Amino acid sequence: MADSVSFERFERLLDDESIPVVHRALWLLLWQSDVRVLDLLTLEVTDAERIRPVAAGADLQLAERADALLARLVGDRTAGPLFAVGSRALSWDEAVRVAKEQGHAIHAFRTSGRQRR
Numbered sequence: 001m002a003d004s005v006s007f008e009r010f011e012r013l014l015d016d017e018s019i020p021v022v023h024r025a026l027w028l029l030l031w032q033s034d035v036r037v038l039d040l041l042t043l044e045v046t047d048a049e050r051i052r053p054v055a056a057g058a059d060l061q062l063a064e065r066a067d068a069l070l071a072r073l074v075g076d077r078t079a080g081p082l083f084a085v086g087s088r089a090l091s092w093d094e095a096v097r098v099a100k101e102q103g104h105a106i107h108a109f110r111t112s113g114r115q116r117r
Helices: 007-015 022-031 037-041 047-051 059-074 091-101 106-116
Strands: none
Touching: 007 022, 007 106, 022 037, 022 059, 022 091, 022 106, 037 091, 037 106, 047 059, 091 106
16 A cells, blocks of 8 residues: 555546545545544535635646535535535545555545645
8 A cells, every 4th residue: 555646646536437526525635735534524514615725826726626526525415524425424444445445545645745735
């Protein structure tokens, strides 16, 4: 399992429609912020506006992708967990498992994004 994610690999993962949007949105927010995984997993739909990344220059494209993924993630929901699988919150175990299935530790998204910022 890789402890880092190259930017090129990260972009391919974000574009992979076979990976549920809940995971891709989580990975993108981890990449763009210093927020811990567990803190993101506890967010509610009403927190979505507050956590949208603000960026300029090269990171503007990632901020726009984050907006698009968050919009898809929220859909027409007005309440409940932001990172939802059906009506329940995405669990730590699920987040770790799907990242691992893609060959990465869940924390690799945050640390790799930090190295790029």
